[in-house]
Amino acid sequence: MRLSRYFLPTLKETPAEAQIVSHRLMLRAGLIRQHAAGIYTWLPLGFAVMKRIEQIVREEQNRAGAQEVLMPTIQSADLWRESGRYEAYGKEMLRIKDRHERDLLYGPTNEEVITDVFRSCIRSYKDLPLNLYHIQWKFRDEVRPRFGVMRGREFLMKDAYSFDLDTAAARHSYNQMFVAYLRTFARLGLKAIPLRADTGPIGGDMSHEFIVLAETGESEVHCHRALLEKPIPEGVDYDTDLQPIVDDWTGLYAAADEMHDTAKESELGDALVTARGIEVGHIFHFGTKYSAPMGATVTGPDGEAVTVAMGSYGIGVSRLVGAIIEASHDDTGIIWPESVAPYHVGLLNLKTGDAATDAACASLYETLGPDRVLYDDREERAGAKFADMDLIGLPWQVIVGPKGVAKGVVELKNRATGAREEVSTESALARLA
C-alpha cells in the first residue's frame, strides 16, 4: 500500500483523554477514532490488525474442533426471561423496543441464543460433543468505559459454547479450550497466564481467566515465576486426554487478587511474581445453568432425556489490539509482533522525486508485494518518515536514500531490536521474502 494514498490520520500530539499507553498510541497511530464513550470507529490500520488477531483466534478454535457460526447482535428478551438473566443482568444490558413494542436487547453475550439454537436442532447424544463459536460484536453499557478499546461498550468477542452429555465430557471440552487458549495467546506474541477466577454474571462452578502481564492492567495477579517460562504445548491431539497439560499449567500457584492466598508469599518467596495484568480471555464450565431452564436435552444412550452440560469460552478480540500494544511498545511507538503486523515491511523513500531512488523503491515495493509493504512515498522530510514508521510499529523498515542507491545498498532496520544494517538490495529481499 502506498502511504500517499492510505487513510492513516496520525496525530502529532497525545490526546488528553488517553490515560494508558495503548490508548494514546492507538489514537496517535491512526488506528481508531472515538465515536462515543466506549464506542469506536476502526480505521484501516487498526482494522487490519484486528482482522489478523481474529484469524489466529479462528484458526486455533477450528484446530480444537469448534465450528464457526454467526449469531445476531440483537436478541429477543424472551430467551433471557427463560434463563432468568433478563432482570439479573442489570444496567449493563442495553434494552431496546422495536416498532411493535417487543422487548429486544443488544447482546452482551450469547449463552441463551446458542442454547436456543441447540435445543431446536439437536436431539440425540450421538450429536455430541459439540462446540459452536462466533466472532461477533457485543454491547455492555459499562458504567465507566475507559482505556480506549480495553474497556469499551461495543467490543468484538470470540465466544464459544460447548455441549456435552455429562460433566466428564464437558471437562474435556473445557480442557480443549484451555489448551487452545494457551496456543492462541502465544501465537499473538503474548504471555498469558491461566488462573482460577470467579464466574460472575456468566455463572457456573469453574472458570479460568487468561491474563497478559502489563503494568497498566486492571487486574492484579500473583503467580509462580515458572509459569512465565513454561513452553506452550505443540502438536496437540485434541482428541486425547488433555488433563495432564491442564494440571501442569494449573499445578503452579496463580491467583487473581480477589482469590489470592497471602500464605503463598512466605511459602514461595521470590518465586512469587505479583504484577498487574489484562484479562484477554475467560473460560467457564457451568453445567446445566442454561440448558435446564431452557430445556436443552438429548436422548441419552439408555433412551432417557439428559440435560446437556455446557461451558462458554470468551476472548476479547478488540481488547487484544490494545493488550498487545501494552505488552509490546517503546517510547517511539508500537512494536507489532510479526504474527499480527498489518504490513510486514515499512519502505521509506528518503528522497521522493529523485529518479534513481524512486526506481529502487518501486522495484522493492513490487518484488516484496504491495500487500506486505507500506511504502512511504510521501513528499515528507526524512525525520517525519522515520518518526511515523516507528510510531506505527511494523516489524521491518527498509530505508532507501540516493547515497545508498548509488552504492547498491539499502538500510534494513528491525523495529523490535532497533538494529540497523546496510545491506545489498538482494540481501534485503532475501531477508524479507
Ligand SMILES: Nc1ncnc2c1ncn2[C@@H]1O[C@H](COS(=O)(=O)NC(=O)[C@@H](N)CS)[C@@H](O)[C@H]1O
Ligand atoms: N468491556 C469490554 N471491552 C472489551 N473487551 C471486553 C469487555 N468485557 C469483556 N471483554 C473481553 O471479553 C472476554 C470474555 O468476556 S467474559 O465476560 O469474560 N465472558 C463471556 O462473556 C462468556 N460469555 C464467554 S463466551 C473477556 O475475557 C475480555 O477479554
